[in-house]
Amino acid sequence: MTGTRRSDRRPAEGSPVARVCVDLPLAHLDRQFDYLVPAELDAQAQPGVRVKVRFAGQLVAGWLLERVAESDHPRPLYLEKVVSPVPVLAPEVARLARAVADRYAGSLADVLRLAVPPRHARVEKEDTGPSGPADGGRTPEAVDPRGWRDYPAGPALLRALTDGRAPRAVWSALPGEDWAARYADAVAAVVAGGRGAVVVVADARDLERLDTALTDVLGPGRHVCLSAALGPARRYRAFLAARRGDVPVVIGTRAAMFAPVDRLGLVAIWDDGDDLHAEPRAPYPHAREVLLTRAQLGEAAALVGGYARTAEAQLLVETRWAREVVADRATVRARMPAIAPTGDDPQLARDPGAASARLPSLAWTAARDALRADLPVLVQVPRRGYLPSIACADCRMPARCPHCAGPLALPAAEGVPACRWCGRVAAAYACPECGGRRLRAAVTGARRTAEELGRAFPGVPVRTSGREEVLSVVPGGAGLVIATPGAEPVADGGYGAVLLLDSWALLTRADLRAGEEALRRWLAAVALARPGAAGGRVVVVADGGLAPVQALLRWDAAWFAARELAERRELGFPPAVRMASVTGPADAVADLLAGARLPAGAEVLGPVPADEGRERMLVRVPRARAAALAEALHAAAGQRTARKAVDPVRLQVDPLSLF
Structure with missing residues (x-):
């Protein structure tokens, strides 16, 4: 109908006005x-298309x-075209997108681009019948609590989900826990109650x-996976299956946080501290916050x-929005491996070199004993590569x-x-301080560590898992696995020793989250070890008096x-307060903040250097004024775009990194 004159058109009957979010x-x-x-598009122009x-x-x-x-507008224009009659934007997702945009000082159009994958016309033309098997799979009438019995509140959580209630839980998993099976139990309980689930x-x-x-x-066909790695066609096909209600469950990476699910009964996220849950595109929402907002709405x-x-x-x-689900201390101790640091006083008395050695005798002995028992050994190394940082061998100046x-x-x-x-390349490198040409390792990477341990334990298979190749599983026999954080494979029967x-x-x-992130990485690796009663040992090369190490030794993340x-309450850092970062050229940042009507009590901190010649300012407010801060910053950004300001400014509410 494009090109038809306005005088030749007549509006649809009933509700002739369409309210549109333009994708700008x-x-x-x-x-x-x-x-x-227009009347000729009445049937196709439905909400969500x-x-x-x-x-x-x-156009x-x-x-x-x-x-x-x-309409409040005296002479609205006509819709030009309905791109597709498929209503891909569910009303519930539209409301969620608006709430997320408001929370992160962003625009609805930006959030909708994250919420709905790009259209794939060929997939839309495919058969739209149910994607599951003819018998619809199997829906259990009652879910066996199984591993949830190890947590006093676990069975009650499953009963509440099956009964159609809306419990909110923060779960601390035990060492060696099959977290995927526990999440599957929770999802099965929701499905048994006739509702759906989203898991990220x-x-x-x-x-x-x-x-x-x-x-x-x-059973097969009862859920779909949503991930940006699937490719356009497979991702859009899975999205449409969820939107049509063919499946009650959607799982995926952060691409699934907006997934449309009928009668949503549960939203869940695993390992919410992983930085992959933070969306790198505007308005930079975090999957945890999106899901919690969705649960609230x-x-x-x-x-x-x-x-x-x-x-x-x-x-x-602590605010009682959720209840913690944890095991008692006796169960924790029974499931834990034996964990020891190398930097405490008794260990230093036995091995004075433990304070400076990269592989102290305690760690070497733990690895040797596990290998002799025909058990695999996991070695976690924070840096990938061979020697990711080198220095002058004479004066120790970083190269x-x-x-x-x-x-x-x-x-x-x-x-x-x-x-x-x-x-x-710097083949002819000479130190600018002393003129020396010899180089030494400043930081040792995973591949160099694998090479060193291979020489220390000849004849033992050595595998690496990291950026180049990430292993999912390894066999249970004697072997060394050198992995960077997050790439640790599961060993059949568990690791006999884990070296951190x-x-x-x-x-x-x-970084504000350095201790939290270190503990998260360590716990994920230690969870792959055998219990102490079965010979599992963990050695962390660190001072046992440090708070993250103490939490690791007791397996007490709470x-x-x-x-x-x-500490963050005392210092005024998120999540105790709401903080926004404003990053861009100095003049642009000052211009935006000058036009922002910040709420009472707002503190402006900075400027601090950012990247590429830009600077960053931080704005801090109490949590009660978080909505007012986001609204003020979004309005100020709108004033700049209306004036066609040249220099862009990036707004981030509660960014993962403040420095």
Whole structure:
């Protein structure tokens, strides 16, 4: 119908006005616009469909949000086209997207681009019948609590889910716990109650594990996986199956946090401290916050689980928004491996070199004993590569690139030093301080560690798991597995020993969450070890007096999270307060903050240097004024886009990194 004159058109009867969100990334256009629905598009122009409209003389895409009887605009234009009659935007998701945009000082159009995958016309033309098997799979009438019996509140959680109630839980998983099976039980309980579920995990390995567990419990065809890694066609096909109601359960990475599910009864997230849950595109929402907002709006149950616990999850417990689900101390001790640090006084008395050795005798002995018992050994190394950081062997000056001052690294034993920033090689490197040409390791990577341990334990298979190749499982016999954090494979029967090396690399990062992140990485690795009664040993090369190490030794993530939250309250850091970062050229940042009507009590901190010549300002307010802060910053951004300001400014509410 494009090109038909306005005088030749007549509006649809009943509700002739369509309210549209135009897909334009401009803050001052973050509102609904009214368009008339021509009579010939009446049947297709339903809420949730993609449309094309005339805006500022151009044909732009948009979302039809609702149909109403009247418009406040005196002469609205007509819709130009319905791109597809499939209503891909569910009303519940539209409300959620608006709430997320408001919480993160963003625009609805930006959130909708995250919520609905790009259209795939060929997939839309395929058979739209149910994607599951003819018998609909199997829906259990009652769910066996199984492993949830190890947690006093676990069986009650499953009963509440089956009964259609909306419990909210923060779950601290035991060592060696099959978390995917426990999540599958929770989802099965919700499905048994006639409702649906959305579960979000961090990466493809976790998604594959959860996919297998759900198939075992629910049967094939009862759930779909949503992930950006699936490819356009498969992802859109899975999305449409969920939107049509063919399946009651959607699991996936953060791409699934907005997934449309009929009669949503549960939202769940595993390992919410993983930075992969944070969306890198505007308005930068975090999957945990999106799911909790969804639970609040839809009166659904919420489950936040992990071996570790974030300060944000602890805040849910302390404010009584959620109840913690934890095991008693006797059960924890029975499931734990034997964990020992190398930096405490008794160990230093036996091995004075433990304070400086990269592989102290305690760690070497634990690995040797496990290998002799025909058990695998896991070695966690925080840095990948061979020698990711090198220094002058004479004066210990860090080796820097002569062109860009980036850090030099050695890619292999016989390799040539190269810059990690610009990639230039530095074959003729000479130290600018002393003129020395010999280089030494400043930081040892996973591949160099594998090489060293291979020489220390000849004849033992050595496997590496990291960026180049991530292993999912390894056999249970004697062997060494060198892995970077997050890439640790599961061993058949569990590891006989787990060695946590170079703890300083995690603990000394200039980041608010350094201790929390270190503990999370350690707990994830230690959870793969055998219980102490079955010979499982863990050695952490760190001082036993440090708070994260103490939490690891006792397997007490809740204690550490409570400690972290108390410190952040005292210092005024998230999640105790709401904080926003404003990043961009200095003049642009000052311009935006000058036009923002910040709420009473707002503190402006900075500026501090950012990247590429930009600077960052931080704005801090009490949590009670969080909505006012987001509204003020969004309005100020709208003023700048309306004036067509040249320099962009990035707004982030509660960014993961403040420095």
